Amino acid sequence: MKSAVIVFPGSNREGDVLRALKQAGSQVEKVWHAETELPKGTDLVVLPGGFSYGDYLRCGAIAGRATVMDAVRAHAARGGLVLGICNGFQILCESGLLPGILMRNANLKFICHRQFLRVERNDTAFTRAYAKGQAIDVCVAHGEGNYTADEDTLKRLEGEGRVAFRYCDAQGHVTPDANRNGSMNSIAGIYSEKLNVLGMMPHPENLIEDLVGGTDGRGLFESLVSSFPRAA
Amino acid sequence: MIRNDVAITPELVKEHGLKPDEYERFVNLIGREPTLTELGIVSAMWNEHCSYKSSRIHLRGLPTKAPWVIQGPGENAGVIDIGDGLACIFKMESHNHPSFIEPYQGAATGVGGILRDVFTMGARPIASLNFLRFGEPNHPKTPHLLSGVVAGIGGYGNSFGVPTVGGSVGFDKRYNGNILVNAMAVGLARTDEIFYAKATGVGNPIVYLGSKTGRDGIHGATMASAEFDDASEEKRPTVQVGDPFAEKLLLEACLELMKSGAVIAIQDMGAAGLTSSAVEMGAKGNLGIELDLDKVPCREEGMTAYEMMLSESQERMLMVLKPGMEKEAQAIFHKWGLDFAVIGKTTDTLRFVIKHQGEVKADLPIKELGDEAPLYDRHWVESPKQPVITLDSVTPPMSEAEALLKLVGSPDQCSKRWVWEQYDHLILGNTVQTPGGDAAIVRVEDGPKGLALTTDVTPRYCEADPFEGGKQAVAEAWRNITAVGGLPLAITDNLNFASPERPESMGQFVGCLKGIGEACRALDFPVVSGNVSLYNETNGQGILPTPAIGGVGLLDDVTVNASIAFKAEGEAVILIGATAGWLGQSIYLRDVCGREEGAPPPVDLLAEKRNGDFVRQLIRSGQVKTVHDCSDGGVALSLAEMAMAGGIGAKITAVPEGLALHAFLFGEDQGRYIIAVAEDLAADILYEAGALGIPAVTLGVTGGDSLILPGKQAISVKQLKAAHESWLPDYMAGKA
Numbered sequence: 029m030k031s032a033v034i035v036f037p038g039s040n041r042e043g044d045v046l047r048a049l050k051q052a053g054s055q056v057e058k059v060w061h062a063e064t065e066l067p068k069g070t071d072l073v074v075l076p077g078g079f080s081y082g083d084y085l086r087c088g089a090i091a092g093r094a095t096v097m098d099a100v101r102a103h104a105a106r107g108g109l110v111l112g113i114c115n116g117f118q119i120l121c122e123s124g125l126l127p128g129i130l131m132r133n134a135n136l137k138f139i140c141h142r143q144f145l146r147v148e149r150n151d152t153a154f155t156r157a158y159a160k161g162q163a164i165d166v167c168v169a170h171g172e173g174n175y176t177a178d179e180d181t182l183k184r185l186e187g188e189g190r191v192a193f194r195y196c197d198a199q200g201h202v203t204p205d206a207n208r209n210g211s212m213n214s215i216a217g218i219y220s221e222k223l224n225v226l227g228m229m230p231h232p233e234n235l236i237e238d239l240v241g242g243t244d245g246r247g248l249f250e251s252l253v254s255s256f257p258r259a260a
Numbered sequence: 261m262i263r264n265d266v267a268i269t270p271e272l273v274k275e276h277g278l279k280p281d282e283y284e285r286f287v288n289l290i291g292r293e294p295t296l297t298e299l300g301i302v303s304a305m306w307n308e309h310c311s312y313k314s315s316r317i318h319l320r321g322l323p324t325k326a327p328w329v330i331q332g333p334g335e336n337a338g339v340i341d342i343g344d345g346l347a348c349i350f351k352m353e354s355h356n357h358p359s360f361i362e363p364y365q366g367a368a369t370g371v372g373g374i375l376r377d378v379f380t381m382g383a384r385p386i387a388s389l390n391f392l393r394f395g396e397p398n399h400p401k402t403p404h405l406l407s408g409v410v411a412g413i414g415g416y417g418n419s420f421g422v423p424t425v426g427g428s429v430g431f432d433k434r435y436n437g438n439i440l441v442n443a444m445a446v447g448l449a450r451t452d453e454i455f456y457a458k459a460t461g462v463g464n465p466i467v468y469l470g471s472k473t474g475r476d477g478i479h480g481a482t483m484a485s486a487e488f489d490d491a492s493e494e495k496r497p498t499v500q501v502g503d504p505f506a507e508k509l510l511l512e513a514c515l516e517l518m519k520s521g522a523v524i525a526i527q528d529m530g531a532a533g534l535t536s537s538a539v540e541m542g543a544k545g546n547l548g549i550e551l552d553l554d555k556v557p558c559r560e561e562g563m564t565a566y567e568m569m570l571s572e573s574q575e576r577m578l579m580v581l582k583p584g585m586e587k588e589a590q591a592i593f594h595k596w597g598l599d600f601a602v603i604g605k606t607t608d609t610l611r612f613v614i615k616h617q618g619e620v621k622a623d624l625p626i627k628e629l630g631d632e633a634p635l636y637d638r639h640w641v642e643s644p645k646q647p648v649i650t651l652d653s654v655t656p657p658m659s660e661a662e663a664l665l666k667l668v669g670s671p672d673q674c675s676k677r678w679v680w681e682q683y684d685h686l687i688l689g690n691t692v693q694t695p696g697g698d699a700a701i702v703r704v705e706d707g708p709k710g711l712a713l714t715t716d717v718t719p720r721y722c723e724a725d726p727f728e729g730g731k732q733a734v735a736e737a738w739r740n741i742t743a744v745g746g747l748p749l750a751i752t753d754n755l756n757f758a759s760p761e762r763p764e765s766m767g768q769f770v771g772c773l774k775g776i777g778e779a780c781r782a783l784d785f786p787v788v789s790g791n792v793s794l795y796n797e798t799n800g801q802g803i804l805p806t807p808a809i810g811g812v813g814l815l816d817d818v819t820v821n822a823s824i825a826f827k828a829e830g831e832a833v834i835l836i837g838a839t840a841g842w843l844g845q846s847i848y849l850r851d852v853c854g855r856e857e858g859a860p861p862p863v864d865l866l867a868e869k870r871n872g873d874f875v876r877q878l879i880r881s882g883q884v885k886t887v888h889d890c891s892d893g894g895v896a897l898s899l900a901e902m903a904m905a906g907g908i909g910a911k912i913t914a915v916p917e918g919l920a921l922h923a924f925l926f927g928e929d930q931g932r933y934i935i936a937v938a939e940d941l942a943a944d945i946l947y948e949a950g951a952l953g954i955p956a957v958t959l960g961v962t963g964g965d966s967l968i969l970p971g972k973q974a975i976s977v978k979q980l981k982a983a984h985e986s987w988l989p990d991y992m993a994g995k996a
Contacts, residue, residue, distance in 0.1 A: 037597060038505050040421025044689045077687075079419040082505025138414050140684045169418070169684040234686050239703070239819055241686075 029054045029256040031072040034100065036061040036091045036119075041077030041233065045113065048233040049074070052249035061094045071256055072109045073100050075116030077169070077231060087130060087172045088115060092122030101125065109153055109252065110225040114170055117217070117227035126218055126227045127185070128177030130170075134210025138171035141208075142241070143230055145193040145216050146200050152223045153255040154192065157247035163200035164244040166230045168209070173229040175211035175218075185218055192217035192226055266296040276303035282634050289628055297565045297614060297621040302629065304532035304570055305539060308794050311633035314760035315792045318773045322787045323780045328749055329788055330451065336377040336528065337445075338788025339454060340750045342814050346704065347451045348711060349383035352391070352444035352754040352810040354793035358499040359441035360488070363408025367441050368416040368502035369574055374445040375420060376528040379511050380577065382455040382518050383447025386688060387702045388417050390427040390443050391715040391754065391808040395436030397671050402431065403992060405439050406679075412502075413443070414682040419504035420511070423691050424683035425700035428715050428808075431671045437488060437798030442754040442791075444715060444810040448704065455518060457527040457537075459545035459580045459606050464524060466538070466549065466604040467586070469593055470510045470576040474559035476500045477533070477572025487759055488798040506575040506598070513596040514577060520592065522585035529576040535569045537578040538604075539612055542626045548607035549626060553616040557599040565614055565621035580606060640766035646724045649844035649858035656852075656922045661973035663852045663926065664896045668904075669983030670851050671991070673893055678988040692818055696905070698743040698889055699811070703818045710818025712746030714811045718892070719804035721860035724845050726768045726805060730775020731863040735930060737811030738783045739889045742872040743933060745821040745879035746813030748783065753790040753809055758802025760794045768805040769794075776807060782865035785811070822879045822887040822935075824898075826906030829963035831886070832942035833910055835895060837871045837932030838955040841923025847892045848926035861928050868931040874954050875933045878945065886936035895959070896925035896969070898934050903967045903977050904984055910936075911968040912960040921970055936962055 031054045033042050042058065049056045049072075057067050061080075066073065080091035091097070097119075104110050104125055112120040120126040133139055144165055147158040158164065177185070185191055193216040195207040207214040209229070217228030232245030266272075273283045276299055286302050287293060294302065308314060324332035330347055331339035337351035355370025375385050390413055395402045406429075417424045422445070459466075477500035517523055525545065527537040534551070542549040553568050563571075581589055586602060593600035607613075612629065614622040656663070667673050680695040692710060693701040699714040716736040722729030734751065741748040753776060758765035780786055796803040815821060843849050844858025878884040886906075888898045903909050915924055937945060942958060949956035966974040 037509055038419070040419075040508065041687060044687065047689060078421065079505060079508075082419065082503070084505070137411070138418055138682050138684070140418075140686060141681050167686050169686060171418075231686070234689050236689070239692055239707075240689055241691075 029071045029253050030069050031056045031074055032059045032066050032070045033074045033076055034059050034096055036080035038080045038082050039076050039078035045074055045076045045233040048236045048249045051236055052253045054253050061096050063096050066099045066103055072252055073103055075112040075119050077114035080115055088118030088122040091119045097123050104225050107224050112227040114229055117229055120227040125225050126220060127181045128175055130172050131174040131176045132172050133174050139208060140169040143168045144196050144198055145230055146196040148191050149189055154226045154248055154251055157251040161200055163196055163198060165242050166232050166235045166245050168230045170229055173209040175215040182212060190219040191215055192219050193228055268293055268299055277307050278303055289632055297569060298624055300566045300570050301535050301622055304535045305629045306633045310532050310536055312792055313634045314636050314638050316635055317637055318770055322777045324786050326786045329786055332788050333790055335456060336380045338752060341451060345451055347449050348812055349378050349381050349449055350446040350752055350812055351377050351789040352442050352752040353791040354754050354756060355441045356793050356796055359409055360439050362499040363405045364412040365499050365501050367409040367412030369500045370441050370443045371413055371416040372502045372507050372574055373530050374443045378445040378447040379514060380526050380528040382453050383449040385422045385445050385447040387446040387713055388422045388424045389713055389715050392429045393435045393440040394431050396433040397431050399436045409441055410679050410682050416502050416504045418684040420508050421687055423685050423687045425685050425691055426695050426713055429676045429679055432804060434804045438796040438803050440756050440806055442808050446713060455523060455526050457525055457540050457544050459525045459541040459547050462606055462608045464583055464606045465581050465586055465602045467579045467581050468556060468601045468603045470598055471506045472557040472559040472599055473568055473571045474573045475567055478570045487795045500572050500574050502574050509596040509598055510575050513593050513598055517589055517592050520588055522582050522589045523579055524582055525580040527578050529578060533572050539626055539629050543630045548609035548611045550607050550613040551604035555601050555603040557601055565616040638760050638766045639763045640770050641763040642767050643726050643771060646859040651841055651920055651923050654843050659973055660922055660925050660969050661975050664900055665975055665983055667851060667893050667897055668900050668980050669987045674987035675984045693823060697824050698740040701744055701821055708817050710815035712741040712744045712813035714740040715808055717806055717808045719806045720845050722772050722805040724860045726771025727775040728860050728862055730772035730807060731779040733807055733809045734776050734779035735863045735868050736891055737809040738785055739872055741811050741813030742876045743887045743889045746815050748785050748811055748813040750786050750788045751809050751811050753787055753807055755792045756796055756806040757794050758797040765802050772805055772807045779865055783869055820880060820882060822885050824888040824902050824905050826902050826908040826936055826962045827886055829908060831936040831962045832939050833959045834935050834956055835959050836875060836956045839929050841919050841927035842929045843923055843927055846926060846928045861930050863930045871931045871954055883941055884935050884937050888934050890932040894926040894928050900967060900980050904981050908962055909964040909966040909977050910960055910962045912970055914957060914959050915970050
């Protein structure tokens with residue numbers, strides 16, 4: 029599999045996701061935000077975490093309109109896979125690839141902590157290595173992760189099975205206490221209509237080794253790599 | 261032609277923080293009356309913050325060398341060799357004064373400044389730490405300052421993309437008018453790719469990089485060299501505003517430019533901005549510097565030479581480039597959207613010449629600006645010795661279990677989760693030990709090595725006995741690194757004191773430095789960088805003497821480490837190190853008995869080293885995975901923290917004969933560790949310790965869901981945790 033990690037000025041977790049993709053067996057290339065095309069043969073586009081353009085406007089608002097995003101939108105329209113993590117999720121919402129918006133956390137503070145997520149379905153390219161309903165132990169690090177959408181959008185997301193992950197406790201129970209940023213319906217990640225675009229606030233890429241806290245994040249990258257036949 | 265449009269009056273000299281005799285010294289040096297720009301330049305160079313005029317002669321006594329030290333104090337940051345061709349570059353610096361006036365921006369730019377110091381030398385920052393002290397919790401400003409400082413540190417570090425992995429937060433009324441915000445940055449570079457400030461070559465271009473220059477921060481360094489009064493908040497305009505996004509771009513652009521081979525010398529514009537950076541580069545290289553201020557990228561129109569030379573706008577760098585490589589350098593900076601301008605050149609005149617709008621605004625001897633700065637051997641008096649508190653004079657006002665519960669939920673000892681959860685401590689994916697333990701551990705690149713990092717000092721010890729307190733600060737940093745399995749290599753010191761013009765506080769400074777020096781020598785733990793922050797006082801009330809120590813240690817194999825959490829039931833709990841039950845200056849005496857008195861515990865540096873080397877060996881041989889040092893709150897608090905971290909209780913049965921229980925549990929004797937090991941290893945370890953003459957005693961055994969103190973005093977781990985975790989969030993929510 030070939031992955032393209034888009035680097036915006038202010039991206040800062042591109043190295044983390046690069047490491048996770050490589051560990052899972054993907055080829056990876058960094059792509060500068062000013063590029064007009066993706067590298068030939070790109071299977072997966074990743075929008076990494078960070079503070080693109082400083083996030084001085086709404087988070088992801090400028091990056092959502094960056095030159096490279098036209099190529100990313102075209103890739104998604106062709107059914108290509110796109111993964112946006114944290115700032116990447118915010119960018120996907122701002123670029124029109126995913127509905128809704130990420131607001132300031134309920135406590136109005138940046139929060140960084142370990143977080144369990146419930147895997148809502150395991151029949152997508154992103155989650156096939158997990159069990160449905162499994163509680164995975166990853167982490168969050170964001171100031172604006174409070175997923176918010178209008179009632180119709182929420183209804184559609186829920187009705188179409190497009191909620192990818194919800195904040196939960198260690199036993200997989202979705203509780204108000206486990207939803208620290210105040211997201212509607214405890215939503216931690218959502219899919220596009222065709223399930224080929226995933227945006228999520230938590231960081232699976234930081235939980236890929238026992239030495240640094242655990243390996244529950246690996247499944248996501250392994251799922252992606254296993255979605256593609258090995259290059260001959 | 262040097263013209264002087266503004267008459268230099270004694271009032272103007274005073275406003276620039278120069279004493280009359282210092283001004284006279286300057287006039288004699290240049291042989292004429294200075295221009296306003298020149299007065300500004302010298303005030304920036306000769307203030308306490310930049311010239312170390314009160315501290316220099318005492319700093320000379322610190323050990324700064326070791327075979328692994330590549331660069332000691334005097335550069336942007338210290339550099340040590342960690343093997344495999346890699347260097348660790350680190351420094352700690354204060355931003356106390358600005359943070360009190362504008363907590364968010366003050367703290368944010370403190371982080372920005374120290375990160376810049378580290379990447380100026382060619383290092384990519386891999387970790388950040390801090391040391392914070394606030395006024396008493398019930399002081400009306402404390403919650404506001406705490407919340408602003410923490411948000412500022414997070415706001416800058418999180419966006420820049422460096423994990424904030426450790427630190428210290430404490431409260432005391434003596435910081436009511438002067439909080440402490442010390443930030444430490446740690447970076448990695450190849451040993452053969454380290455960059456210095458020393459300019460070389462005549463006629464080489466001097467390049468300005470980064471953000472534009474504005475009117476912010478003018479006289480920031482002068483402000484940091486004066487005590488506060490009630491009108492200090494009027495100084496808010498002299499606090500700079502941070503832009504972590506610009507800094508992140510500057511980092512990437514600088515590292516890319518350094519790789520290109522175009523950089524001869526580099527210096528960040530920190531305190532005293534363009535003045536200090538240019539003078540430093542020239543003076544270190546025995547060269548003159550000529551600047552044309554018309555070329556300086558400015559954020560505002562109509563800025564004068566005076567303003568440009570004193571601006572402390574953030575996220576700026578000065579470089580000397582290899583001639584002919586300007587185009588290449590410019591392309592890199594423009595790619596990152598940053599300003600790039602050739603603003604001057606090196607000369608062979610040893611003069612610092614500033615031109616603006618066709619006029620020479622300043623023409624000063626460059627070496628003398630640094631070398632001839634005033635140097636003071638300030639009058640100091642030794643702090644009076646405090647009496648040793650005898651054990652029979654301390655009557656426990658409550659049971660030991662009640663006392664422990666009170667301490668775990670007290671402002672100083674409670675969990676600081678509320679603070680560190682606002683810091684991204686996981687970015688880069690190398691944080692092996694997160695905040696809350698003895699020292700943080702970060703993996704070096706993909707391993708196998710790791711760095712152990714900590715910041716420490718016990719200010720109440722330093723006040724009661726500066727010499728022992730100085731020793732203890734170093735010893736505790738050394739101990740915390742040891743407790744996770746690291747080999748302590750070097751420190752950076754951030755010396756926060758009150759006015760050097762008061763002999764009592766100067767005496768504290770001198771005493772602490774002697775103690776620091778002695779401990780560094782005994783523990784092979786040299787000082788490689790540091791910062792002095794004096795004048796931390798308001799209306800004549802000084803802070804507690806607070807020489808914060810930032811320690812760095814090395815783990816050869818980062819997977820072999822220890823943490824404080826109890827990991828299994830049925831393990832033997834062993835105390836290593838001698839216990840006399842020292843209660844003077846202890847947290848127990850202060851927070852449980854309400855007495856702030858006595859001599860602090862002495863530090864036996866030989867025992868410290870012997871005990872620590874023994875514990876480190878136990879960790880490195882893989883025998884021991886659970887270690888916690890004993891510091892504030894003694895054995896009892898350490899046990900409680902180990903139980904809370906692991907969610908496993910322990911039954912403590914042993915009490916040394918002839919020692920009162922409260923003294924045994926809460927005494928703060930130094931050089932001690934608590935370890936937990938499988939029962940079958942315990943006998944061997946006790947035997948080995950005995951053979952080496954190291955005191956070691958089994959305290960009890962892990963297990964259950966309560967910590968049971970001698971006398972069947974049980975506290976559930978749940979209850980401990982509730983007290984420990986709730987104080988700070990409740991306090992910040994206005995409930996405590």
